[in-house]
Amino acid sequence: MRLSTTSYLVLGMVALRGPSTPYDLKRATSRSVGYFWNFPHTQLYSEPERLAASGLLAVDLEDSGRRRKTYSLTPEGRAALQEWLAAPTAEHFEMRDVAELKLFFNEAGSPDDDVPKLAQEQIRQHEERIAVYEDMVSRHGDEDWARPRMITLELGLEMEHAALRFWTALAAGTIEDLRRERDERDIR
Amino acid sequence: MRLSTTSYLVLGMVALRGPSTPYDLKRATSRSVGYFWNFPHTQLYSEPERLAASGLLAVDLEDSGRRRKTYSLTPEGRAALQEWLAAPTAEHFEMRDVAELKLFFNEAGSPDDDVPKLAQEQIRQHEERIAVYEDMVSRHGDEDWARPRMITLELGLEMEHAALRFWTALAAGTIEDLRRERDERDIR
DNA sequence: AAGCGCACCGTACGTTCCGTATGGTGTGAA
DNA sequence: TTCACACCATACGGAACGTACGGTGCGCTT
Structure with missing residues (x-):
């Protein structure tokens, strides 16, 4: 299973904030990491789903009111994040101006x-x-x-x-x- | 018809170089503009095709040997490029580090x-x-x-x-x- | 306290982008 | 001449992207 950088961004945000809904992440990223790593907010709905399917995040469905999923880090997720943080960074920074x-x-x-x-x-x-x-x-x-x-x-x-x-x-x-x-x- | 920035990149390269094949563009971009606007070379095959369909580029098919298409700028293409160059630039530069x-x-x-x-x-x-x-x-x-x-x-x-x-x-x-x-x- | 308006939240969908993988084409060396 | 390898082109599937829309609930008005 190959994880994109955005995947790690999600893992990282959940690690920083604790259990979060996609909308939480949207708000949190838009005024922090979003400034140097831009992406559409729809990624914050689809990406955690994929991560949950791989067992790196756990899902908690809210039963009442607005359909809403809270994601939290699993031990596997934390391990993946740590591994990524410790690994060499091959990619040179990209800019598009x-x-x-x-x-x-x-x-x-x-x-x-x-x-x-x-x-x-x-x-x-x-x-x-x-x-x-x-x-x-x-x-x-x-x-x-x-x-x-x-x-x-x-x-x-x-x-x-x-x-x-x-x-x-x-x-x-x-x-x-x-x-x-x-x-x-x-x-x- | 909505053009992406990459479209204009192609138009610009053809304008600079004159009639070019995708591979010409690939070589030329990889050691110039590619350094600050990265993209896969396959775009240089698909994008000109789209531009040709819109009338902004003209295609010239080589009949012998390697199947190979030479694209050149049409007046409409040049106009589109000039319009883009003169238009205000709303996008702030993006980086992904x-x-x-x-x-x-x-x-x-x-x-x-x-x-x-x-x-x-x-x-x-x-x-x-x-x-x-x-x-x-x-x-x-x-x-x-x-x-x-x-x-x-x-x-x-x-x-x-x-x-x-x-x-x-x-x-x-x-x-x-x-x-x-x-x-x-x-x-x- | 009922109704209404609006901001909040989530997702569907069509398009483009992207990376990988593969196969064809010519050229120079043995 | 043929073989190896670099050169060239494209197919394809999945991810990213932007937009647009529809549902939800809260607060305000009366």
Whole structure:
């Protein structure tokens, strides 16, 4: 049985939160891990079902009211999660940036130059996202962002700032400075 | 008719390269745009077919030897590409980083601490990728990386360096310094 | 306390994506 | 010449995705 990364995400969330319904997971992921691992919420209904079929989650059906399933971790599920956490990580991080694609193809298709507008949009978007991350940092008390997990926010922030630097330099026409600054930094 | 981002990627590549077979596109993308927009090569056989059905690409079948289809841009295809390039970009960039997920869930599942090993792996991987990018920069003569498109490499490099800084700091236990350095940088 | 409106919750469904696996095609070496 | 291997193309099944819709119950109004 082959588990996808999303499977482990579900296992991990259940491990963090304890017994959860898909909707619980939906709410919890949308304001935490969902920021760096996006997926449709329907996965949170189908995926636990599959995991339950493999014995990695246990299901508890609520008999009254809204049909609703509560999933909890089995010993096998916890073992699978731990094994995954301890295993080497072959996959390099992936990104999909539509703006970067447009920049790449820009010269190909457009008679007038769309780059400045694109850069401005991106600057605004990354600034917005940085604000979101900072907000998450500030309310580090809640369950989704207890202390140990706050570290990942720093990675998100580093990435956002990197992108922001790039688009800002592009808008200002000072791309060459980026490389120089990186070199300086490496020397230190 | 709704086009996916991958559709535009195909249109863009054909626009850059001129008439191309799926395999041409496969080779060209694997060492350029594939680095920041990953997808299976089978898409490069199915996607052009769909685009041809919509009239955005024209097909030319080779009659002899290997069955092989050459796709070229139609005026409608070029128009669609230009429209996309000029349109606002709503999507924020997405990333999927398995290592980040593991870091997030680490506390949840593992009795012993897997983080140092994880960090070391990531440092190595990002350094490798940086070398690849630098190599691409150095051979900026070839068709896939003609001058205008080299700019996107700088974005890739900024992101890789950001990630590398993070994992290095994590391994060294100096995460707090990252934030301080960012603040200093913002002030300048 | 009955009715109503709306936010909440779950799932169905059609499409696209994805990975794997396989088979055909040409070319260079022995 | 033939054999091996890299090159090229596609089939196929399952997972992911987005959208859209239908059910459910809570709170508000009167």
